[in-house]
Amino acid sequence: GQNIDQPTEMTxxxxxxxxxxxxxQTSGFNGLFWYQQHAGEAPTFLSYNVLxxxxxxxxxxxxxxxxxxxxxxxxxxxxxxxxxSYLCAVRDMNYQLIWGAxxxxxxxx
Amino acid sequence: xAGITQAPTSQILAAGRRMTLRCTQDMRHNxxxxxxxxxxxxxRLIHYSNTAxxxxxxxxxDGYSVSRANTDDFxxxxxxxxxxxxxxxxxxSSESGGASGxxxxxxxxxxxxxx
Numbered sequence: 001g002q003n004i005d006q007p008t009e010m011t012x013x014x015x016x017x018x019x020x021x022x023x024x025q026t027s028g029f030n031g032l033f034w035y036q037q038h039a040g041e042a043p044t045f046l047s048y049n050v051l052x053x054x055x056x057x058x059x060x061x062x063x064x065x066x067x068x069x070x071x072x073x074x075x076x077x078x079x080x081x082x083x084x085s086y087l088c089a090v091r092d093m094n095y096q097l098i099w100g101a102x103x104x105x106x107x108x109x
Numbered sequence: 110x111a112g113i114t115q116a117p118t119s120q121i122l123a124a125g126r127r128m129t130l131r132c133t134q135d136m137r138h139n140x141x142x143x144x145x146x147x148x149x150x151x152x153r154l155i156h157y158s159n160t161a162x163x164x165x166x167x168x169x170x171d172g173y174s175v176s177r178a179n180t181d182d183f184x185x186x187x188x189x190x191x192x193x194x195x196x197x198x199x200x201x202s203s204e205s206g207g208a209s210g211x212x213x214x215x216x217x218x219x220x221x222x223x224x
Binding site: 004033035041042043044045048087089095096097098099100101102 | 149150151152153154167168199206207211212213214215216217218
């Protein structure tokens with residue numbers, strides 16, 4: 001079966017750095033997405049990786065290693081507004097998105 | 110503001126009743142999707158449509174039907190609601206589906222409770 005694993009919950013301090021990991025086992029690979037979802041709201045797109053390496057976008061960076069079936073989302077200079085769930089999703093060989101259950105990130109002052 | 114509009118935002122429904130969740134987008138996206146989101150689980154695809162006039166089944170299609178008569182609208186119908194269909198439903202769209210599909214844009218969600 002296909003599986004996306006992420007930690008259920010993480011806690012970090014305002015101003016610090018946090019890394020949210022995602023490992024996947026899927027039937028094929030056609031890209032990995034990260035989305036942010038604030039409580040009670042819709043998911044919004046953060047990043048997309050299809051090749052190995054690091055993609056940087058402001059305070060957020062996303063890394064992919066296809067050989068290891070692994071990605072991480074790195075959030076720098078954490079702000080209180082970064083408190084949200086972060087969803088990892090992989091597009092499989094049929095171009096369907098397989099979603100992880102999400103990582104709830106709690107930011108403390 | 111361009112985007113996706115879902116209605117209703119919240120609904121309580123008696124088991125056995127028929128319900129249609131509406132979804133409209135004004136971005137002229139070809140592909141549209143319906144997901145359900147349950148606590149502790151990832152988003153699960155119910156049905157999708159890569160272009161107007163075509164639909165496909167996702168991971169959890171049983172008990173649901175969709176239609177795509179035009180580009181903008183993609184309603185989801187529960188023919189006879191059951192309590193296990195209690196969930197938050199998200200409609201989403203992307204410029205295209207399949208191999209060229211990009212990021213998804215989501216509506217604000219419809220919270221459905223079936224009693």
